[in-house]
Amino acid sequence: MSFVEQFKHLNWHDISMSIYAKTAQDVEVALSKPKRNLEDFKALISPAAEPYLEQMAQLSYSATRNRFGNTMSLYIPLYLSNLCANACTYCGFSMENRIKRRTLNKQEVEDEVKAIKQMKFDSVLLVTGEHETKVGMNYFREMVPLIKQQFNYLAMEVQPLNQQDYAELKTLGLDAVMVYQETYNPSTYARHHLRGNKMDFDYRLDTPDRLARAGIDKIGIGALIGLDEWRTDCFYVAAHLEYLERTYWQTRYSISFPRLRPCEGESSNNLLQPKSVMTDKQLVQLICAYRLLNPEVELSLSTRESPMFRDNVLPLGITSMSAASKTQPGGYASDEVELEQFEISDERSAASVESMIRAKGFDPVWRDWHSAYSG
Ligand code: SF4
16 A cells, blocks of 8 residues: 555544643653654654653653764755746745746856865755756756766755656666655645645655655655644654655655745745744654654754754754755855745854864764765
8 A cells, every 4th residue: 555545544633633632641651662653653742742851852862872873964955956837835946936047057066066075065965946847857867977976975855756767866876865745734735835746745745655666765754844733744754754664664764844934035025924833842852752753764954943953952863964055056156146945044164063063072974874884
């Protein structure tokens, strides 16, 4: 059974009610177990777990250090294009925003690669808007091998593709794909995805299945926190992870938890306000809950979060961080400021993030954690 089929048996309202019905006793039972299930996860993200945050943080810290040691993987996003054929209410690249569009050519990509290499990164996340015709397989066929020559680990965050295309990109050097469902509530999803292929909720939901079948090494999943009630959306992410690990055990997985941030563009006077606001403390609770559910999963934190938050939360469960990110294509080789996909909160240089990581007693790893330690 694919996740799309399994998903039909999950009910948003019932899940939400059962999370909010969890008690202190449920939390204590979950904390006392050596191995936890999805019911325990519900307890750990529930309001009833908020008084147990310190204990959760200690357990999460130990579980993370046991599995990942004192290491922190660093990666950098490389924005190749801001063309997009979708209209998402929360994004500066939406086709409805009249902005200057740009897709990097070979020379411009090489310039970006050079600038990134100077910062020491050996792991890169290629990002584009979602434009099938202008930034599709032909473009990826040209750029992926060119970029892979220069980096140990290559991940992508682009439009969902078919299984055959993923298999081909793997032969060209692609290691990982991030594909976030944004929200697992179909009616909320429909309200925020107004035009283009991204309107197809099921095709997107089925993407991790296609990736795993294509043999991609690592798959990143997540929800955009704030589009709908965060606890319920994050439960779905955990259920999706559980399904994927059970079905495709050879694949590695990572989870991201981006919080909705203001975007620029025409809608800037009317910025999308999160439907469900998640506080810093609640994000820490969520990170610890993911770790207590799953000691193996990689947890990734982006520069959307503030330097202070990133520094404080680093030891508790996070295994990889982006740094020095620029979200406009061509942003590393040139200082020209164009429209960004979303506002960066941590604007520190790679060197200063590296110093912070060392000061906390961690070893920065400039490539994917697994590839660094498996040779
Ligand atoms: S979130 Fe992605 S698909 Fe949606 S408008 Fe932005 S770049 Fe396009």
